Amino acid sequence: MKGQVWIISENMIDILKNIIVIAVLLGLFLLFAIYNIKINETTEERKIFDAVNSIIGNKCLIYEDESGNFYRSIFDEEKLNQDNVCLNSNEFEIEVSDFENTWRLGSSQHKKSFTLPITIYSKEKFKFGKMVISY
Amino acid sequence: MKGSLLVTFLQFFADLVIVLLIIYSSYIIGLSIFRRNWVNTKLFSETVASIISSISSSNFDISSRIFVGKSCDVKILNDKVIVKIGNDVYSHEIIAPNYIKIKDSNSTCLDNSITIKKIGEEVWIE
Numbered sequence: 001m002k003g004q005v006w007i008i009s010e011n012m013i014d015i016l017k018n019i020i021v022i023a024v025l026l027g028l029f030l031l032f033a034i035y036n037i038k039i040n041e042t043t044e045e046r047k048i049f050d051a052v053n054s055i056i057g058n059k060c061l062i063y064e065d066e067s068g069n070f071y072r073s074i075f076d077e078e079k080l081n082q083d084n085v086c087l088n089s090n091e092f093e094i095e096v097s098d099f100e101n102t103w104r105l106g107s108s109q110h111k112k113s114f115t116l117p118i119t120i121y122s123k124e125k126f127k128f129g130k131m132v133i134s135y
Numbered sequence: 136m137k138g139s140l141l142v143t144f145l146q147f148f149a150d151l152v153i154v155l156l157i158i159y160s161s162y163i164i165g166l167s168i169f170r171r172n173w174v175n176t177k178l179f180s181e182t183v184a185s186i187i188s189s190i191s192s193s194n195f196d197i198s199s200r201i202f203v204g205k206s207c208d209v210k211i212l213n214d215k216v217i218v219k220i221g222n223d224v225y226s227h228e229i230i231a232p233n234y235i236k237i238k239d240s241n242s243t244c245l246d247n248s249i250t251i252k253k254i255g256e257e258v259w260i261e
Contacts, residue, residue, distance in 0.1 A: 011142060018145035025152040032159050043227075046181050050188040050230040057192030058232045070194045088214060088233040 048114050048135050051092050055133065056118070060086035063121040075129070077101075077122040091135060098122065098129035110134045175206070176225035180218040183209060183249075184227040187216065187260075190253045191231035197253045207244040211237060211260055231258070 055061065056073040060082075063074040075096055080103040085094065093108040098120045113134040120129045166174070183201070190197050203209070208219040214237050217226045229237055238259035242249040250261040 011139060014142045015145060018142065018149055021149050022145065022152055025149065025156055029152065029156050029159060032156075032163055043177075043181065046185060047228075047230060050185050053185075053189050054192045054230050054232055057194065059194070059234065060232070072194075086232050086234055087230070088235075089228065089230050 044112055044135060047091075048112060048133060051087065051089065051135070052114060052116065052131075052133055054087060055085070055094060055131070056116075058086055060084050074119045074121055074126070075131075077120055080105075080120075093134040095132040095134075096120070096129060097131075098127045100127075108134045170223075172221040172223040173225065176218045176220045176223045177227075179203075179206065179209075179220070180216045180225045180227040183218070183251075183260075184216040184229045187211075187229050187237070187251055187258060188231055190251055191229070191235045191237070191258050193253065195253075196255070197251075199251045200248050201251070202248045203242075203244075204247055207242050207247060207249060209242040209249055209260060211240050213239070 057070075059070055061075050061079050063071045063076040065071070080096060083103075083105060085105045087106075090106060091108055092106050093110070094103075094105040096103045096105075096118065111134075113132055115130055115132045118129050118131045120127045186199065186201065190199060206218075206220045210217050211229070212226075214229050214231075215226045216229060217224060231237060234256055235253075236257045238257055240259040240261070243261050245261075252259055252261060
């Protein structure tokens with residue numbers, strides 16, 4: 001058995017070459033395909049961020065002190081109970097939670113969602129909470 | 136014979152992938168050459184709409200000036216930002232609180248820039 005050499009047949013070399021070529025070309029094809037998908041996706045993400053911006057500064061939802069100052073991203077429990085989002089788009093669903101109570105406003109298909117930490121003003125106390133916005 | 140049949144099949148598949156790749160890359164290249172204005176109008180209108188959305192959600196009076204260069208055919212119509220570059224037009228919805236009045240307005244392109252203004256509950260561009 002000593003001195004035996006295993007030689008790959010020419011057919012096998014051709015097969016391996018073809019497999020490598022196909023793999024490289026498929027990789028390139030997928031690279032182009034993913035690039036194109038990313039261009040289309042940004043519109044939805046941008047709408048979510050715009051909506052988040054509009055909600056955390058929304059006078060119908062955020063806390064107002066006695067001097068008339070509004071506090072961005074601090075939600076008022078009383079205003080949340082009124083179930084009035086004051087947004088010019090009804091494509092979003094907003095879920096605000098202080099981990100004891102949950103408020104759901106609006107409705108959507110839930111294709112994409114975004115979560116951020118917020119504060120809820122409740123009975124003269126500030127509680128930690130989260131907001132989930134779905135589009 | 137079995138091996139050569141497999142090689143022929145793989146070569147056919149490789150050719151097919153090459154053809155697909157050529158078609159798809161031509162589409163992407165064509166998009167960037169012939170639809171460049173469309174892509175720019177899309178990006179531009181989305182950016183302006185986002186800035187207006189941010190300004191609308193603020194509780195202060197704001198005047199923000201944005202340098203836009205030569206492409207300054209921008210207007211607000213029915214709560215939408217409409218941008219025109221060349222022959223391409225793209226509109227993007229402005230998401231804002233509904234107590235904010237977004238006034239229909241046109242850019243004046245003073246010094247190649249547009250100004251977004253918010254006074255009270257009204258927002259418009261100049």
